[in-house]
Amino acid sequence: xxxxxxxxxxxxxxxxxxxxxxxxxxxxxxxxxxxxxxxxxxxxxxxxxxxxxxxxxxxxxxxxxxxxxxxxxxxxxxxxxxxxxxxxxxxxxxxxxxxxxxxxxxxxxxxxxxxxxxxxxxxxxxxxxxxxxxxxxxxxxxxxxxxxxxxxxxxxxxxxxxxxxxxxxxxxxxxxxxxxxxxxxxxxxxxxxxxxxxxxxxxxxxxxxxxxxxxxxxxxxxxxxxxxxxxxxxxxxxxxxxxxxxxxxxxxxxxxxxxxxxxxxxxxxxxxxxxxxxxxxxxxxxxxxxxxxxxxxxxxx
Amino acid sequence: xxxxxxxxxxxxxxxxxxxxxxxxxxxxxxxxxxxxxxxxxxxxxxxxxxxxxxxxxxxxxxxxxxxxxxxxxxxxxxxxxxxxxxxxxxxxxxxxxxxxxxxxxxxxxxxxxxxxxxxxxxxxxxxxxxxxxxxxxxxxxxxxxxxxxxxxxxxxxxxxxxxxxxxxxxxxxxxxxxxxxxxxxxxxxxxxxxxxxxxxxxxxxxxxxxxxxxxxxxxxxxxxxxxxxxxxxxxxxxxxxxxxxxxxxxxxxxxxxxxxxxxxxxxxxxxxxxxxxxxxxxxxxxxxxxxxxxxxxxxxxxxxxxxxxxxxxxxxxxxxxxxxxxxxxxxxxxxxxxxx
Amino acid sequence: xxxxxxxxxxxxxxxxxxxxxxxxxxxxxxxxxxxxxxxxxxxxxxxxxxxxxxxxxxxxxxxxxxxxxxxxxxxxxxxxxxxxxxxxxxxxxxxxxxxxxxxxxxxxxxxxxxxxxxxxxxxxxxxxxxxxxxxxxxxxxxxxxxxxxxxxxxxxxxxxxxxxxxxxxxxxxxxxxxxxxxxxxxxxxxxxxxxxxxxxxxxxxxxxxxxxxxxxxxxxxxxxxxxxxxxxxxxxxxxxxxxxxxxxxxxxxxxxx
Numbered sequence: 001x002x003x004x005x006x007x008x009x010x011x012x013x014x015x016x017x018x019x020x021x022x023x024x025x026x027x028x029x030x031x032x033x034x035x036x037x038x039x040x041x042x043x044x045x046x047x048x049x050x051x052x053x054x055x056x057x058x059x060x061x062x063x064x065x066x067x068x069x070x071x072x073x074x075x076x077x078x079x080x081x082x083x084x085x086x087x088x089x090x091x092x093x094x095x096x097x098x099x100x101x102x103x104x105x106x107x108x109x110x111x112x113x114x115x116x117x118x119x120x121x122x123x124x125x126x127x128x129x130x131x132x133x134x135x136x137x138x139x140x141x142x143x144x145x146x147x148x149x150x151x152x153x154x155x156x157x158x159x160x161x162x163x164x165x166x167x168x169x170x171x172x173x174x175x176x177x178x179x180x181x182x183x184x185x186x187x188x189x190x191x192x193x194x195x196x197x198x199x200x201x202x203x204x205x206x207x208x209x210x211x212x213x214x215x216x217x218x219x220x221x222x223x224x225x226x227x228x229x230x231x232x233x234x235x236x237x238x239x240x241x242x243x244x245x246x247x248x249x250x251x252x253x254x255x256x257x258x259x260x261x262x263x264x265x266x267x268x269x270x271x272x273x274x275x276x277x278x279x280x281x282x283x284x285x286x287x288x289x290x291x292x293x294x295x296x297x298x299x300x301x
Numbered sequence: 302x303x304x305x306x307x308x309x310x311x312x313x314x315x316x317x318x319x320x321x322x323x324x325x326x327x328x329x330x331x332x333x334x335x336x337x338x339x340x341x342x343x344x345x346x347x348x349x350x351x352x353x354x355x356x357x358x359x360x361x362x363x364x365x366x367x368x369x370x371x372x373x374x375x376x377x378x379x380x381x382x383x384x385x386x387x388x389x390x391x392x393x394x395x396x397x398x399x400x401x402x403x404x405x406x407x408x409x410x411x412x413x414x415x416x417x418x419x420x421x422x423x424x425x426x427x428x429x430x431x432x433x434x435x436x437x438x439x440x441x442x443x444x445x446x447x448x449x450x451x452x453x454x455x456x457x458x459x460x461x462x463x464x465x466x467x468x469x470x471x472x473x474x475x476x477x478x479x480x481x482x483x484x485x486x487x488x489x490x491x492x493x494x495x496x497x498x499x500x501x502x503x504x505x506x507x508x509x510x511x512x513x514x515x516x517x518x519x520x521x522x523x524x525x526x527x528x529x530x531x532x533x534x535x536x537x538x539x540x541x542x543x544x545x546x547x548x549x550x551x552x553x554x555x556x557x558x559x560x561x562x563x564x565x566x567x568x569x570x571x572x573x574x575x576x577x578x579x580x581x582x583x584x585x586x587x588x589x590x591x592x593x594x595x596x597x598x599x600x601x602x603x604x605x606x607x608x609x610x611x612x613x614x615x616x617x618x619x620x621x622x623x624x625x626x627x628x629x630x631x632x633x634x635x636x637x638x639x640x641x
Numbered sequence: 642x643x644x645x646x647x648x649x650x651x652x653x654x655x656x657x658x659x660x661x662x663x664x665x666x667x668x669x670x671x672x673x674x675x676x677x678x679x680x681x682x683x684x685x686x687x688x689x690x691x692x693x694x695x696x697x698x699x700x701x702x703x704x705x706x707x708x709x710x711x712x713x714x715x716x717x718x719x720x721x722x723x724x725x726x727x728x729x730x731x732x733x734x735x736x737x738x739x740x741x742x743x744x745x746x747x748x749x750x751x752x753x754x755x756x757x758x759x760x761x762x763x764x765x766x767x768x769x770x771x772x773x774x775x776x777x778x779x780x781x782x783x784x785x786x787x788x789x790x791x792x793x794x795x796x797x798x799x800x801x802x803x804x805x806x807x808x809x810x811x812x813x814x815x816x817x818x819x820x821x822x823x824x825x826x827x828x829x830x831x832x833x834x835x836x837x838x839x840x841x842x843x844x845x846x847x848x849x850x851x852x853x854x855x856x857x858x859x860x861x862x863x864x865x866x867x868x869x870x871x872x873x874x875x876x877x878x879x880x881x882x883x884x885x886x887x888x889x890x891x892x893x894x895x896x897x898x
Contacts, residue, residue, distance in 0.1 A: 085791070112795065113796070121788035135796070170890070487870050489829075498854075574826075592746055
């Protein structure tokens with residue numbers, strides 16, 4: 001890309017252009033057939049309204065390798081939630097496809113869990129914490145003994161083993177989001193989607209929760225797609241950051257985060273490399289907000 | 302950890318940016334099915350709905366949410382939905398009504414029910430149209446509406462005054478609570494024999510029942526409304542030296558108004574039920590008495606057309622009270638949001 | 642001390658009113674105001690076990706039967722109609738019309754169609770009381786929180802489990818609100834159907850006392866009816882509080898925050 005100062009040197013996974021049904025566009029990292037766990041191809045979503053169609057997502061193409069923690073970051077209104085709903089099978093894309101483990105996603109797949117931003121609205125307020133975590137397993141038909149163990153482990157993993165009898169609304173925001181994470185963990189998915197999960201909690205809780213996600217990811221080896229609008233968070237959490245353009249969304253850049261695996265809120269965040277990466281992502285986001293279009297820019301060049 | 306929120310970046314500079322902002326707002330609305338970002342952890346309460354609030358849990362209707370300064374999470378999506386409610390959807394409702402009338406028409410024609418006791422829909426509607434040209438019918442309508450209106454005025458005024466008096470005193474509220482809770486569920490129709498004994502078949506009989514039934518609806522709502530007054534707003538008013546009358550006028554009344562309107566709407570429906578019932582049982586003049594007469598006189602088609610007429614009256618009263626509520630409250634919220 | 646104060650608040654005004662009545666009635670010569678003695682005599686002579694069996698219990702049984710049917714029909718049909726947009730749009734105007742009809746006018750209609758037996762009285766109660774429950778259930782299903790619905794989809798909570806664990810509990814606050822409205826409608830219909838067309842039952846008995854100018858007995862009947870209303874509302878409150886414990890707790894939390 002022309003706009004990036006040389007000293008940043010981020011490792012760009014694949015910002016290259018490719019032929020898509022929507023013309024020459026940059027695409028994210030793609031893997032050979034069969035190697036990706038989750039693969040998104042030429043995904044497009046146009047909402048139909050009275051005043052004509054609103055193109056939210058123009059074209060997205062990228063792959064998630066198994067076991068990676070990828071952060072999707074983009075300016076507000078860049079269609080992040082649309083993308084996530086399409087990936088999780090809640091929303092039918094206008095064009096393109098999403099495949100999980102080689103199978104086309106048309107409805108929420110069995111081996112996928114989603115953690116939403118609105119923790120207060122994604123937990124069942126009429127169930128206690130434990131019941132909330134247990135319900136998906138119960139509906140699945142897992143037997144009681146095994147269920148108990150899985151739920152206990154999940155609650156312990158998120159540090160909630162002391163409040164199983166509380167109702168979610170009796171807990172603080174951060175604790176509620178922990179319940180939602182515990183529920184996702186207990187569901188034992190292969191892919192975990194997180195839609196700006198910490199956007200609504202205070203800064204200190206957020207730091208704790210970020211570390212919790214890293215820990216869960218490393219312990220369980222689950223593949224995580226983490227959507228956020230927070231640049232620091234994306235760089236701190238991810239092993240890879242995919243930067244989205246403003247709407248109608250295409251991929252602006254796909255970079256590798258070459259920070260050490262052991263991350264620490266103080267050390268990592270104050271390291272030289274973190275600062276460089278952060279700077280780079282910040283610039284890209286600013287570009288996106290100002291209306292820079294990778295597709296248009298390339299056409300001019 | 303600086304610059305945590307990239308969305309607070311440079312202000313939009315050109316028209317393109319404004320356009321994008323609007324676009325992103327549209328997108329956000331679509332993604333979330335309406336409503337802009339509400340406070341985290343705020344759940345769309347099951348009762349957060351303007352059309353049918355719960356009389357016993359008043360703090361949750363949309364209007365009241367607005368008045369207490371809480372963001373209504375369904376408010377905007379509701380508006381969007383309303384706009385999208387096309388003619389096609391209304392047509393479907395019309396089809397439903399026609400379907401119902403069709404079944405009614407067919408039941409007696411096919412002999413499933415005795416046509417003497419249940420004449421086809423067309424006959425009842427034809428009879429109703431004939432009645433529209435008959436002064437006896439309109440006198441009955443007028444009698445019913447008059448009893449309804451007088452009863453409503455008495456009930457609303459007395460309940461509002463009493464509600465504000467009781468509600469603004471902690472002692473009075475506690476002192477009267479048990480009596481109110483005990484009197485409220487007493488069915489007003491239990492008073493029918495008393496009304497007949499004292500007032501005979503005069504309009505006062507109907508009024509006694511109407512007032513008793515609607516009074517509690519309004520009183521309870523006003524009490525809830527007064528109890529909902531924000532303590533900080535009250536302290537502020539006191540600290541600026543507002544006297545009791547001014548506090549009622551500028552702090553308590555605006556807060557309680559949406560509750561009052563809910564009470565009035567509920568009372569309006571109840572008052573109509575009691576007006577018609579009094580006429581039916583006691584014989585106070587009006588549509589109810591006409592129905593009883595038609596039934597005992599064997600004029601069954603006429604009875605059905607009168608039942609239809611009472612239903613129309615009910616729908617009309619509903620629509621009018623809802624419209625009044627909406628217009629009063631829209632004025633109210635616009636004034637309030639300006640003050641803020 | 643605190644308990645005594647609460648007790649005073651509960652008992653003071655009712656006691657005051659009763660004393661006022663006793664004093665007034667003992668001095669008044671009004672035909673309509675029975676004295677304490679007349680009232681207590683009327684109570685013990687009127688509301689005997691026999692009378693309870695012949696007039697009170699059957700009335701209450703019809704009331705309960707009508708209510709239970711209304712609740713079951715209202716919730717089942719409400720879940721069905723609420724789950725399909727087109728069905729809702731098709732039926733809503735018609736149902737709104739039925740709800741707007743003052744339910745007591747259905748009594749003469751049903752008398753014609755099914756006579757004056759128990760089934761007529763129960764049918765009238767159901768046809769009057771079902772609408773608030775039905776329409777509130779539809780509204781409750783419709784106003785389902787989208788995030789909660791999405792969450793349930795992603796965890797593949799579908800079919801019966803979705804109704805049981807998601808739709809029903811989430812609509813429950815509105816369903817209970819509908820039931821509360823239905824209680825008073827059902828009670829009115831029980832009384833009126835007996836006053837209009839019956840030779841037994843609570844409503845009929847009270848009207849008979851009035852027609853024979855048995856004033857203390859009539860008053861005692863009014864009190865019995867009132868008591869039934871009060872007991873019903875009391876039971877409902879207990880049930881409501883336990884069923885919607887989460888809802889009230891959550892609301893308190895929100896209001897405090």
